[in-house]
Amino acid sequence: MVIVMESKLLALFQLCDSNFPTGAFSHSYGLESYIQENTVHNSETFSQWLQVYIDEQLIYSDGLASHLVYQALEEDDLARVWKLDRLLTVQNLPRETREGSQRMGERMLELVQSLYDAPVLAIYRKRISAKQSFGHPAIVFTMTAHDIGVPKLTTVLFYLYSVVSSIVQNAVRGIPLGQTAGQKILHDIQPVLIAAVEKIGQMDEEDFGIVSPGIELSQMRHERVNIRIFMS
């Protein structure tokens, strides 16, 4: 029995698991501001928020970055990977989400390095320690998936899923929603993620970093939220 691809996918599943300790459970990406202002208060309003977050922010930043990083790795063009690491960081204008992504990136890098010895991971970590690069989970995830041998579209799709599944978990705790409602949202969002990967495939670098003004503003406002359960 040849189950090569299955074993690769299984390896990638581990990274998508919300138990994989990258710290994603403590970031709401501005959602907490909406919860406090009561504009997101049930599964309907949360689903609406999530769709905008995916279609208007996530695909242009993390999603497109994952796609472009994978391409660069295919072409062995590391300079381009480092350029994307910088772009991803400096386009993230709200300080909390920017610093949160850096911390998650570093944490994830440390973890996957103890599981895989892809040379590119070591180079990335060295650059981060030398303050030449910033660190971002989308890049660490893509590097790992590429090293394992998972195809590009699957990599981008699974990365988006990993981000979305932790946000849904956070919404379940933060709004709060029932566990079943959370799983229902995670089920219903799957076609949106598939469509997102298709959109990303048709983009180029000119589309990079487009933000949804409302979500970005709420990520900025989160800095002054008084009582909080999330770091962003």
Place this chain on the structure above:
Amino acid sequence: MKDWTGVLHLEAEERKGKTVAKNVYFQGAFKVMRPIYHDNSGQACYYLLNPGGGYLDGDRYQMKVSLGENARMTLTTLGATKIYKTPKRYAYQESEITLQAGSYLEFIPDPLIAYQNAKYKQKNVIRMDKTATFLYSDIITPGWSPEGDHFSYETIQLLNEIYIDDELVVYDHIKLKPSQQNLRGLGFMEGYSHLGSMLVVGTQSDSSLLDQLYLAIEMNTNDYKVGLSSLPVPGFTIRVFANSTQVIEKIFSDIHRMISEEWFSRKPSFLRKY
């Protein structure tokens, strides 16, 4: 890509405490007026104008502004930037700004008004020395249509890239597509109609300045919604939603005044235009 509708090159330097033009060149539908010195600080104020009155289908504008060491300049427009309908090709403007050591540029254009079916793309690239200071703001209005409908333009895309000593440090990208997005809705403008953005980069900026701004801006209001945050380099960014240009202009001019007083012990001049 060379056929510009309007080109403007402005190079300024500091001479004996006064900022003066070293080279000025303009061609086509882009002009700059003679500088005005609003006070005795030596800071020059230049007004940009578009003799055609607005941007038309496929129009392409290029501006290059460069400030020598310690030069100080205000750059503004004489009126709103109007984008008329662009049935074939989007209107485009690119600006390249170079700021040498110790120089200061405040670039405060009037609001952007995009008419029905207009497409507009704007790209600002700022290359600055780490000791230079840059202040920028823009305001996107909901546009204009004969029926008075809001958001009847097709796209507005604004891109700001800031480099310090050749390293990209800020990348600010907004693209509004009212036909495909619920612009007033959740995640976009949250019920408001006008979007203002401000970027300030300068070594004097620190977290205590941000605290001061938070104190100065009333956050608890329904007239507008504002978010502020520190950039990865000394400096900060602000986004404001409101229902009128004036509300955003008031917030930005208050912040501008605080910064000018704090950093340069100077009151910014009222930019008289009408």
